[in-house]
Amino acid sequence: ATLAEAFAPDTDYRKLNNPNSPKIVTDHQGYALYFSRSVIPYFRGEEPDTWCRLHTYYKHIGIYAFRPSVLREITDLPQSAAERAESLEQLRWLEHGYRIRVLHTKQSTIGIDTPEDMDKAIAFLRSTRMA
Numbered sequence: 001a002t003l004a005e006a007f008a009p010d011t012d013y014r015k016l017n018n019p020n021s022p023k024i025v026t027d028h029q030g031y032a033l034y035f036s037r038s039v040i041p042y043f044r045g046e047e048p049d050t051w052c053r054l055h056t057y058y059k060h061i062g063i064y065a066f067r068p069s070v071l072r073e074i075t076d077l078p079q080s081a082a083e084r085a086e087s088l089e090q091l092r093w094l095e096h097g098y099r100i101r102v103l104h105t106k107q108s109t110i111g112i113d114t115p116e117d118m119d120k121a122i123a124f125l126r127s128t129r130m131a
Helices: 048-054 068-074 081-086 090-095 115-130
Strands: 002-006 023-026 032-036 058-064 102-104
Touching: 002 023, 032 090, 081 090
Parallel strands: 002 102
Antiparallel strands: 002 058, 023 032, 023 058
């Protein structure tokens, strides 16, 4: 299992299109269909800054829950083509037939994927200690 948070309807395309914030598409039962650094789905014929008002996009929160037996199995899987292309390890599991349950959260997190993200996280922590 993993977590996802909805992008706000007023999210601009620049933020939605950030490759350091992977997106998830799920099926109707709440299982992951695909993870991508690109914006999926693509809204053909619509202005990109309107996409979050037209569809609920979900960003992946990089935390997982595994059964011990599954964790042992997936560590032995060979890297997959989609994983190499996107640099997202969870695609390996999907391509090998594993299902990933996606639970939604409204709790925002601070993702640290770049040096700039680290600077923002440190600034946030400093501001909360002083409050």
